[in-house]
Amino acid sequence: MSSPGPAASVELLITHGVGLHARPSVLFTRLAKSFPCTIEIEVNRSGQWLNAKSIVKVMGARIRKGSTLRIRAQGLKAQEAIEGIEALFASDFGEPGADERSHVRGA
Structure with a gap:
C-alpha cells in the first residue's frame, strides 16, 4: 500500500446469504469511500489486493x-474505517432478520 500513516486490518467471513451482491457491494464501497485512507480487500487469501x-x-x-475477506486500511482514520466496515458486516448490511452473529475472524 502506498499511503503513509496508521494501518488497521480485519479478516471477515462472508455470511450474507448470497455474498456481496449488488446492494451490499454498493453499501460497502460507499462506506469505504467515506474515509480518507486507502482501503483494500483480498478474497480467500488470493494474494490479489483490490481497491x-x-x-x-x-x-x-x-x-x-x-x-474469507481480508480488509486493510492505511492512512488517516484507518482504524475508524475498519471499525465501520466491521459494523456494516455485523448488521448484515442492514437487511431485515439480521442476527448478531460474529463475522470477525481476527487479523
Whole structure:
C-alpha cells in the first residue's frame, strides 16, 4: 500500500446469504469511500489486493457466502474505517432478520 500513516486490518467471513451482491457491494464501497485512507480487500487469501472503493472491483471479485475477506486500511482514520466496515458486516448490511452473529475472524 502506498499511503503513509496508521494501518488497521480485519479478516471477515462472508455470511450474507448470497455474498456481496449488488446492494451490499454498493453499501460497502460507499462506506469505504467515506474515509480518507486507502482501503483494500483480498478474497480467500488470493494474494490479489483490490481497491475497496471501486464498485467495479468489488462486484468483479464475485465474493460469495463462505468466502474469507481480508480488509486493510492505511492512512488517516484507518482504524475508524475498519471499525465501520466491521459494523456494516455485523448488521448484515442492514437487511431485515439480521442476527448478531460474529463475522470477525481476527487479523
